[in-house]
Structures are given as structure tokens and as C-alpha cells.
Amino acid sequence: MKIPAVKGTRDLYPDLLAPIRRIFDVWRAVSIRHGFEEFEGPTLEYLDLYREKSGDELVGQLYRLTDSGGRELALRPEMTPTLARMVAAQISSLPKPIKWFSIPTLFRGENVQRGRLREFYQWNVDVIGAADVVADAEVILVGVEALREMGLREADFAVHISNRRMIAAMLQAAGIAPERLSGAYALMDKSGKLEAAEFDRRWDAAYGAHLPSARLRALLASTDLNGLEREMRRIAGGSKHADAAAELEAAVAETARLMAILSDFGITEYCKLDLRVVRGLAYYTGPVFEFYDRSEKERAICGGGRYDDLLGKLGKSREPAVGFGMGDVVLALLLEEKSLRGPARRTAGVYVIDADPAARPIVHRVVAALRRAGLCADFGYAAQPIGKQLKSADKKGARFAVILGIDPADAGRVRIRDMAGGHERDATLANLLEDPKKMIGIDT
Template sequence: MQSLPGFRDFLPEECARRNYIFARWREVARRYSFVEWEGPPLEATELYKKKSGAEIVDQLFNFTDKGEREVALRPELTPTLARVVAAHEREFKKPLKWFSIGQFFRYEKQQRGRLREHFQLNCDILGEAGLAADIELVALCIDVLRAFGFGEKDFVVRISDREFWTDFLREKDVPVDRWDGLLQAIDKFGREPREKTAEKLGKLADPVFTTLKTGGKSEKLGKFVDGLRVFGLADFVSIDIGIVRGLAYYTGIVFEVFDRAGKFRAVAGGGRYDNLIGQLSDSSVSLPALGFAMGDVVLGELIQEIPHVCQGMEKAIANDRKIDIYIVIAKEERRADALKQIQQLRDRGYRVDYPLAPTKVARQFQAAEEAGASLAVLYGDEWPQLKIKNMATAEQELISQLA
């Protein structure tokens, strides 16, 4: 029996790569003083129907549970975060800088860079309305990718301002209830046939296409880039007014990260969602917020694409897999003594392995080499002395006991 379509089995090699990604995510988020949190994988379906937009709702893994509740596996984290913060915001000093690493599910067509489950890093800042928070968040996103070894020649952060387009629609006297659909159509410009986008936009097609071609002017985005320039990160970003983001709750600056070669889907994306917490709390809590998500599927593909980044990952994984000591049991009557020593070493934090069954000595030394052990310790004819072999230099010595 095989796994379900769009779902992955993580064998040791794949699991090591996944954990490498998780470790880099966690390391950089903590470097920026973000604290980790987590939400449940299952939520009320209504949470997504109210706040995520029609496209996400159509992709839900949802069902009726045994308590007759309509529930869904989470397709994203932001609605959960907004729900949690709306309920507990008085318990925390502002601004909040939170991150999470979790698994998410969307029932959608499988294609390159898109499965039906994925893991993603979510980083959010809550309680700060100023542009400095937007700059900090994008700086974090850039540094996360730099931690893997990517440089400015490998990826670009395309930034935009959703308010630019809501102002545009307001000037055109477009009813507010049509905005979400039109913004989604603009967001898909270039990713679907021009005729299809024009059909969705109707009379707005020509002015929208002209604006996308000429580019829009935004003082806010100019200040944003200047802020990143102070960090020395301006070369990683470009203004692209065509970035809108498809989710309905975005309100201000939005951004997406792409590889420079244009081979892959967006590596990451996010933006401001200042109204979402208020909407979920029936206006009892008003808190500006912004965040981004970075998925493991496209990121993993991009790592494999860039040779020096891939080599860095494989080297780190190989080093992490190495053990400190391999205990060679040459005489089975010494096994009990060896096991006692093994437990003492493990209690002190050393990575130790040994043969679970009687094995030829040559094969045990081979196992020590394959495990990347620094030392091999032989329990044999020399007992109560131990023979120590440095696996890197092949030097050997006799000692009375392990230090």
C-alpha cells in the first residue's frame, strides 16, 4: 500500500533534510528574538470560511466530526494565530514576535512545488503598526534564506502595497464586495492567460494592465526599501506592484520571494493583516499585525538547484549524523562491562553505538567508520585495559579506563 497522493513518507535521508531546514528556520527566528508557539492542526471550518477567502475554502480537507462539528485540517496558520491572540492578547506585552513550524494541508492539484501537505515556517509581529515592523519582518525573511547559503543572485523579494490597489478600486467606484475577486485576478496576472485575467477584470482590464506595465508609485514602498538599505539588504528586494497576494485578509504591504532564475513557485510570502484580529474578536480587540510563511517543498527544490547550497546542506547533515564513540566488543564475555561503560558515556552526553549481536571485529571497525565515529574503543584480550583507536589518524593506545 502506498501513501496518499500528495503526501510524503520521510525516510531517514529525507527526514534529515527536513530537520536541517527546521533547524535553520528556528535558529534565525530566535536570532531575531522571535519566540516559538504552536496551534492545533484541526480548526472549525467556519474560521477559514470567514477569513481566508474562497480559493482556500475550496481546498480544505474538511469533514463532520463525531460531535457533528464542521472541522478542517489547517491550510494556513494566520487565522489560528488571530483567533489565539484575540483571546489572549491581554496576557502579553506588545509587540509580539512569534514564530511556528508546523504541517499544513490543502486539497489541490499536485504540481512542481505543490503537494497536499507541507511544512512551513510562520513568523508574525503583532501590536506594531509602524513601517519598522514591515522592514524587520522582510529582513528576517531574507536572513532565513541567507542562512542556507543563498545570496542576492539566487533570490529576490518582490514587494508591493495592497493599499495601492484598494485605493485604485475605490477611485474607480468599484463596490467593496467585488474587491477580493478583482484583487485575486490581479494577483494571478502573468500566471494565467491574459485573456482569462481580462475576463475577470471586465472594464477594469485596460487600466489595470496599463498600471501593471508602467508600475505604480508608492512613497511608502520607497521608504520601505530605504529602511532595508540601512540593514544592507536593499539589493535583495524589488518593487513589483503586481504582487497582491490571494488571501482576503491582507491590508497593506505584501511580498513574495522568488528564485532569480524564475524556475519555481514563490518560496515565501506574506504581508500586513491589520484588521483580521478585530474581525475575529467582533471588534473587541484591535491589533495591527503582519507575518510571512515559508514552505519546505519549494525551498527544498531550490536548495537542490543551487550546488553550493545543496553541498552545504549535505555536509551539515553528514556532520550531524556522526557519532563520538563506537564500542567494539571483541570478546562476548566483556559485553556486560561494555554496556555499563556505554550507559555512563551516554549519560555524559556522548553519542555512542555498539553491535547489538556478536559480530566480527573487522566488521565492527567498519561500522565505526561508516558511523563517522571519532574513536573506537575495543573490549578484548587487553581487559581490564581498553584499546582506543583514533579513527581519523588510526593511532592506537592502551588505557586503564575511559575518562
Template sequence: MSDAKNIQSVKGTRDFYPDDMRLRNWIADTWREVSLRNGFEEYDAPIFEYLDLFTIKSGDEIAAQLFSFTDRGGRSLAIRPEITPSLARMVNARINALPRPIKWFSVPRLCRAENPQRGRLREFFQWNVDVIGSDDVLADAECIYTAVDFLRQVGLTPDDVVVRIGSRPLVVHKLRQLGVAEAAMDQALVALDRRPKISAEAFAEQCAKAGLSDEQVGAICEFLDVPETDSLQQVAAVEGMDGDRNAILQLRTHLEAMGVWPYCRFDWHIVRGLAYYTGIVYEVFDAAGSLRAVAGGGRYDNLVEVLGGPKIGATGFGMGDVVLAILLKDKDKLPHTAGRLDYFVIDDRECPLSLVLQVVSEIRKRGGQADFSYKRQNTGKQLKEANRRGAAAAVIVRGAGKPIGIKNLANGNQTDQPLEDFLSLLDKTR
């Protein structure tokens, strides 16, 4: 019996075969295209950082999801579960040299020690878009606009997705009015964030752990459950938060001017579970509500300061590739990403292999995607291989000094011409 082990991939991770890789690249390329179009610059950071970077202000939820380890020097490190703390660290390191506002984006690979399920894996890619150095709600509006700009580009409409916008200060203010202690505030917010995702019994248990009484839970739920049509009137009735109220109203005005408000609505249930959020927060969901959040973000004005820098305005969002791909598949919006070659070079078996290799090389030097068969087989079999590889055309090489055939594999039309004329045409179209 063989001693070889059939080692599988780790649960919650993915192998990217060529078809999968083409989809992954299409998503990432579209993220980059939209980011650059909206004036953001790309950055990246190490895939592992000091453990403290993720535990200082992210809260218990992220801390519980860390893949952490101790290096040979005894230092506590963690594989990044998110990139926002790394972004804040990088900005803090060059705080006086970077022109503001800082508009950056990244497409990092992230890892979280979660229980894998539909829409949630332990390893995933996430589009992060952030504006740092501005307290203006216009920065929040631009981040939301950029997210919607992507959703529109991939063919999703307001009938498909919705951006639910909440206000963390509004909910915190209401909790304070209800007598919730400051020490219990973060835990209470985490419970409220999880409310739509867990059972009523589990929600009641989490509220009890946060120290909320039944009366407090009933009052805050009544406040959050107000219909959207009454949401702005509800904000107007809350005393002592004029600045946050104005930010909410201005945000809607900006999003209407940008033409993306049809994708948006206010929803005070949205508070976000991460402890570093300080202002407007939002999440993107499929309109039917059958999936996890496609994206989420908000304002985090204290994170740079927590890491030793100045207090500086910051806002941004993250969009993961896992739920996004499920949504695009459900809505039949995935692109056709089959492998494709410009040319597949074949021979008529009388042609020396050296000439085939020369033609392939000349096409590639001119920027064309070209390949050939390793097998010396008849023309018909080579044409079948060309079709299987998704080639647009076959280049039939017959021998030195003889014209080549260019066969369009979509319609079957074929023309003959000297090799030099074909290569000259490629030179002109480079």
C-alpha cells in the same frame, strides 16, 4: 494469493526517511535559530480548528483548499491550511495580557487540498513570522529582514532570490479609480494575483467573472506592468493615498538601513490572493522565476477585529519547506546531512557482550552518541558497519582490565588507553 493490500502513501504527502528527516530538521532548526536571533518567540496551535475560523476572512481560495469534516458532535471542523487565523484567535483570547508588539513565530505542519505538482504538496511545513500590535511600517521591514536573514544564512544571494514588494492599497485604489465595484474587489484581486501563474485566456476568464470590462483590465494591467525604475514615480502620481505612499517610501528606507535592499524590489503585480491582506505585501521568488513563490506575506490589520477583538496592526509572512528545498538543491546549497555517530563500540569477540553494553552506556550517559552491532562478528566487519553508520571513531573493547582502542575512522589513526582515562576525558568535554 495473499489478501494483503499494498497501501501507498496519500498523493501529495511525504514519508520522511532518516535522510529526509535530517534535512527537514536542518531547515526547521535554521528557521528557529533565525527567529530567536531576531527577537521572535515560538508558539503553536491545534492542527484542526472550527471551520469558520478559516472561512470568515481568508477568502474563497483558502476555503476551496480545506480538508474539512464534521465531528461526532456535529461540529464543522477543518485541518489547518495556514496558521495565521489561529494566531489571531490566540492573540484575541489574551489581548489585554500580552505585551505589544507581539513577535511570534511558528513552524506548523499544514494541509491543503490542492493538486500536487512541483513545489506544491497537500501536506507541508511552513515557517510563520508575525508582528502584532504595531501599525508602524518598521514591523513590515523587520519581517522582510528576518526572511532575508534566513536566505543569507543558507547561502542564497541577490543573484539567487528576490523579494518582490507590492502594495495592496495601491492596487485597490487604482481599481476604484477605474470604477471596479467594491463587491467585486476581492475577486478582482485574486484574478490579478493569479495573472503571472495562468494563461492569458484563463486570466481573461477570471476577470470576466469578477465583472471587469476589457477596458478596465487593460488599464490595470498597464498600471501594474510599469518598469521597476518607474514604480516610485508611479506611486507619487496616484492621488489620495498619502499614507500608503509614505509607508512604501519608509519601507525602502528601513530596508536600505538594514542592509537587505539588494534582495528587494518593488513590483505592483504582487497583491496576494488571501482576502485578509490590507497593506504592503511581498513574495520571495528565485531570481530566474522558474519556481513558485518561496515565501509570501504582508500586513493584515483587520483579522483580529474580524474575530471579535479590537482593530490592531499585524504583519507577517510564511515560508514553505517544499519550494525552499527545491531551490536549495538547484543552487547546490543543501547541507551534508548524513547520519553521524560519535562512537561505534566494537569487540574483538573475546570480550563479553556485557562489557560492550557497559561501555556504550557510559558513553551515552556522558552525552556521546554511541551505538554497537547486534551481531557477534569479526572486528573487520564491525569496522565496516561503523563506517557505514557514519561514526567518527570506533571504540575497540578487548576485555575487562585491558586498554581500549580508539580508532579515528576518517584517517585510520588508532591510540590505546585505559577505559577510565577515556571516560574521564568525556567527562571533561561534556
């Protein structure tokens, strides 16, 4: 019986995995360069961790199971609750700010479509213990630098920035009760996915008495922070909620400072104000952002924001926190469309060949020496004509071939062939074994 891969998962053969590993390499290098440490957590968590922390939509996408002891578990759909749980457990002993990153496998039971799978990798970058928005700016900077290092530029992607505090204050100033905000966020998060008429119908039915959809749309479309602040003040000006008006002023100032720091970092050209970004997860409390590609498809590459209350719900103390998650699926598609996917497979570096079967023992010796010198080296297991061995070297992407046994009368002579240009030169076996990198002319 033929059993296929589970829908929404991938069989990653070497040629498919290689460009994903390249993405991982950039993610890891950029994280470390910006002072972040790598961590990992369990793939399985208790279901209650997500019931309480992640919001209804994500909980509905969980892969759930019950263990032999009757405990309800779930495959992790995101990493932030795990991070928060781990940090809360040792908060008193961890030096702050905590700057961690991870590249976990995640699982979500959502509709499978191009760019959206049920099992995927995600790069998570978080700062815990820093209340200042300079931390928000730095995690945005990390995301931008990673995409730039992969070859993407200003014409390829943009960072859309908003602020949950600002939106919450605006909605409360308009008269929407705090307990109804989560529903408003969820609907606003769908504004780009719903037809305009359908969004207006749903919004006006639920919240139109306080803030008509037409006025909401005008606010969300604004990209000028000063003009947006004036319009929001008009809403708050007639409000009985003085606390909402004060919160609105603070949130606008916070957003303005965030944009100023991003300018200091030199990435203003990538960033824009976009109040349509609210993020669907329940735990966000301040600035939020999403990275989008600038094509007509306008796909989300990355999303994150500030979640200052989450650790307090899992531990004894409240700790400010901010971070993002960037999945590999949409990013890989974008890189492929921009011809930035990278090589299909890693090269063998050096392929060792015997021109005479009697040289097989020397092949084994040379391969071992090359590998000990830090070179990537390979060879064929079965005895074959030299032509077939050269074809194998080419298929494996070898940069050089080392050919042994070219002269039965001189076992100490080897030939080094540049596979790209076909140029050949001879060397002694003794020199090759003494300094493989120098003799071959390769550093890695």
C-alpha cells in the same frame, strides 16, 4: 493488501527527514536570534474560522470533517487564523509587540505537482501589536537571513514587495467599487499563471470599463516608485474619489518608508518593487511580499504581508499585525538544486566496537558514559566480527570508533579510530570514562 501513502503526502525516512530537520534548525535559530518566541496550536479548527477569514480559494482546498457531535471541522491549511484566534483570546494579557513563530504541519487539497503537496511544513513568523512598517521590514529581514544562513545568496532569490493599500486605492480611484476589490485581487494574483491574452480577456470583461488591462499591465510592470506614483496620480486626478487619492498618497509613502528601512537593514539587493504581488488571501490590508527564486522557474518560496483587520474580526479589539509563511517543499527543492541540501542523515558521532565478545559489558558502560557526556554514541546489538562492526560504523556516518577488547591481557586499553582518515591512537579506559570528549577529541 498493499496500502500506499495518501497522494500528496510523504513517507519521510531518516535520510529524507534529516535535510528537512536542518531547515527547521535554521528557521528556529534565526527566529530566536531575532527575538521571536515559538508557539503551537491545534491541527483541527472549526470550519467557520476559515470560511470567514481565509478567502474562497483556500476554503475550497480544505480537508473537512464532521465530528460525532455534528460540528464542522477542518485540518488547518494555514496558521495565521489560528494565531489570530489565540492572540484575540488573551490580547489584554499579552505584552506587545507579540513576536511569535511556529513550524506547523499544514494541509491543503490542491493539485499535486513538483513543489506542491497536500501535507507540508511551514515556518510562520508574525509580529502583532506594531503598526509601524518597521515590523514589516523586520519579518522580511528574518526571512532573508534564514535563506542566507542556508547558503542562498542574492543571485538565488529576490523579495518582491507590493502594497494592498496602494493597489486598492488605485483600483478605487479608477472607479472599481470596494465590494469588487476581492475579485480583482484574486484575478491579479493569477496574472503570472495565466496566458497574457487570457488574463486580459478576463480583466477587461470584469473591470476594463474602469481600468483597461493594457494600462493595468503598464502599472504592474513598473519598478520605480516615483514613476508609479505619478502614473497613479494621473488615474486619481480625474477621479471623483478624493478619499482614494488621499489613501493612494499615504500608501505610496508607506511603501517608500518600508523600502528605506530595508535599506537600513542592508538587504536592498534582495528587494524589488513588484505590484503584481497581491497575495490571494482575503485578510491582507497593507504591504505584501513574496520571495521568489531567481531561476527561470521563478518559484514562490515564501509569502506574507500585513493583516491589520483579522484580529478585530475574532476579538474585541483591532490589532495591527504582519507576518509570513515559508513552506519546506519548494525550499528543499531549491537547496537541492544549489547543492545546499546538507547531509542525508545525522551522524552517529561515536560508534563503540568490541574486538572481543568478552568486552560487551564494557561496551554498554562506555556507550552510557559517552551519552551522559553529551556525545551521540551508538553500538551494535548482536555480536559480530570487528570488520562488520567497522562497516556498521561507516554506514551510520560515525566520525570516530572506540574499539574495546583489543588486548585480552589489558582490558583497560582502548583504541580510538578516526573514521575519515583511518588514524588510530590508544587511550586508557579510565581516562575515556572520566573525560570522553577530551579523550576522543570531539565537542558534539
